[in-house]
Amino acid sequence: MIMKIKSILIANRGEIAVRIIRAAKSLGLKTVQVYSDADADSMAVKMADEAINIGSPMASKSYLNINLLVETAKRAKVDAIHPGYGFLSENADFADATREAGIIFIGPRGATIRKLGDKVAARQLAKEAGVPTVPGSDGRLEDLDEAIKVAKDIGYPLMVKALAGGGGKGIRIVNNEEELKTMYSVAFNEAKAIFGDGGLYIEKYIQKARHIEVQILGDGENFIHCYERECSIQRRRQKIWEEAPAIGIPEDVLDKMHKSSVELIKKVSYRGAGTVEYVYDNDTQEFYFIETNTRIQVEHPVTGMITGIDLVAEMIKIAGGMPLEIKQEDVKVKGHAIECRINAEDTTKNFMPCPGKIEKLSIPEGAGIRFDTFIYEGYTIPMYYDSLIGKLIVLGDNREDALKRLREVLRNISIEGIETTIPLHAQLAENEDVIKGSVDTQFLMKMLDSKD
Amino acid sequence: MSKIEITAPMPGVFYTKSSPDSEVYKKPGDPVRKDDIICLIEVMKTYNQIVSEHVGTFVSYEVENEELVMVGQVLAIIEVD
Known part of the structure; x- marks a missing residue:
């Protein structure tokens, strides 16, 4: 070729x-x-x-x-x-x-991007591929009787959501049938008043949800996964800190998640690098498909660090018509990687963006340390774009070692001239729950709220 | 009666309305209550609402819509009793 x-x-x-x-x-x-x-x-x-x-x-x-x-x-x-x-x-x-x-x-063909980008079509595709989706009513509920029936199947607690809602709006959590009965008409009227459409649907409510995603590669004929990433530490749905591999999820569950991801991309003869995102229920150890991202992701370096695969180079080769040379059995995990997204934001002023000039920059170097960035001393960060200024990635022999190295690097890294989120990362690296791996998607917001 | 300047707490792109098709937040002579939104500043993909800390009457915007502003720059003037 x-x-x-x-x-x-x-x-x-x-x-x-x-x-x-x-x-x-x-x-x-x-x-x-x-x-x-x-x-x-x-x-x-x-x-x-x-x-x-x-x-x-x-x-x-x-x-x-x-x-x-x-x-x-x-x-x-x-x-x-x-x-x-x-x-x-x-x-x-x-x-x-x-x-x-x-x-x-x-990247993939336009038609593939379109199909996987359509929430309903993607969920349908996932079902066809045998990938678990969040249990729910699969669209609009006819009336309270149907809601009660569906609720019996999926169990409580559950979320009653407005079809026309979005971004966390129009959601109510219901703990039992009694609550559902009293809540239903309230939610219907509220949705009608706010969104102009009283349409409701229900979905299983996951109390301790974690965000786990699987990296995949495909050349249209051959499909592999490059294991998973843990991205549960988020602020306002933005990932702040990512790890690979995931922490404390049973081997057989992860194995099923990897296979599901490969089955899904096979369905669309996927070409390129991509990510299949899941919500993981920490209590039941079940996982459910959320969406597929048909591009390289911000947090891809943690996967690169533990597998040695250059995902960006691979996607270029695939696009250039080269067959995927890496076989599934060639993908081996070695060590544990953590990435900190360093943003130009002031953590003491509610994460207010801080564009400006980099007066001094000192990044520790060494084996297992990587800093993906575009800033340099004397450079002025423009105010027009994203606040991400660099990704600090460390690789350790295991998670404990990675955390130890990260703490050391965070003590010595220095970016002067602007405020950054480094203090938050230093705090996270010392946090007991983070060290135990006991985090979910609500963790960081709760931690930040408790400080106010 | 005294005039109060509202200044930019951050650099960014200044907006007098919530979207291109919307009405401006304030017109000269409009009453201003505490916490009323006066304008927006967009910086690094985030829109920040600039609110009034005073009660009074709106006098004028001192910057054109969609212009760049710097920290401390006067954005608008209101008159307080």
């Missing part, structure tokens, strides 16, 4: 642009970096073989402008576009437009 990609345009910015350029260089490929007016001094621009200005600092006019990006790629005569994460990475129209321009999109 001949690799069809010799040059790549990176349609992204920040640390992931730097990461993609590194992977492309390791494969001997030419790199073209696009940049907005706010990113002229960025590390990716300095590292790439060629850099092209795409105008406005406003992402909607530059990094999110499909026509502009495709036209720029055509003019630069690149073979492929890497979308990174965020921005247009899961935009099926962008994947299609790239393809129609005769350029390879480094």
Whole structure:
């Protein structure tokens, strides 16, 4: 097989642009970096073989402008576009437009992105693949009688949710049939008043929920998993700290989760790197499918650290028409990795964003320490984009060792000139529940609330 | 009667309305209550509501919609009794 990609345009910015350029260089490929007016001094621009200005600092006019990006790629005569994460990475129209321009999109086909991005279609697909989904009414309830019937099947406690709701709104937790009877009409009227639609559905309520996700790779014919990541430490649904492998989940449960993920991507003849996300019920040890992310993820380095697989390089090779060389039995877990997402935010002022100039930067170096970033001394972090400024990843022989190394690195890391979330990470690394591995998706919010 | 300046607590993009199609938060002469939203500042993908700490009457915005503002810059003026 001949690799069809010799040059790549990176349609992204920040640390992931730097990461993609590194992977492309390791494969001997030419790199073209696009940049907005706010990113002229960025590390990716300095590292790439060629850099092209795409105008406005406003992402909607530059990094999110499909026509502009495709036209720029055509003019630069690149073979492929890497979308990174965020921005247009899961935009099926962008994947299609790239393809129609005769350029390879480094990711799955537009149709696959569309299908997996549709919540209802993805849930249906998961069911067909034998992947467990959150028990519930599967859509709109007719009336209270139906709600009682479904509730008997899935058990209490459960959540009554407004069909038209979202983002945590219009949800009520019900503990027994009596509560359901009194709550139902209240929830219906409330949903009707707030959302204009009284439609309700019910779903099992998981009290101690953990976020576990499985990394997958596929070339359209061969499909493998690269084990799982634990991402339960979140603030406002944003992951703050990730680990691989997961902590204290029985071997047979994990095995089932990995196999489920592979079955699911087989169904769509998946091509590229992706992640299948699950909610894990810590009390019953059951897991349920949430969604699939059809791109490289922020937290992919923890998987890279424990398996030795360069996921970004693999997705480029797959897009270039190379068959997946790694076999399932080749994927071995060695050690334990932890990633801290370091954001330019002031933890003492309710995580207020803090863009600004990096006056001094000192990152400890050594075996098992990795810092994926785009900042350097003298660089001014623009105010227009995400507050993520770096990902600190440590690898240890086991979890205890990884935590020990992390504490040491966090004591010595120094980023001056702006406020960062490093103090929060230092606190987490010392936290008893974190050390015990006793965390769920509510953990960090509770910890932060208890301090106020 | 005295005039009070509302200043930017953070840098970012200044907005006088909640979305492009919405009405501006305040027009000259509008009453201002404590905690009324005066404007928004977008920084690093987060929208921050700037609220009034005073009771009074709205006088003017001192910055154009969608313009960049710096910390401490005067955003709006209100008149208090």
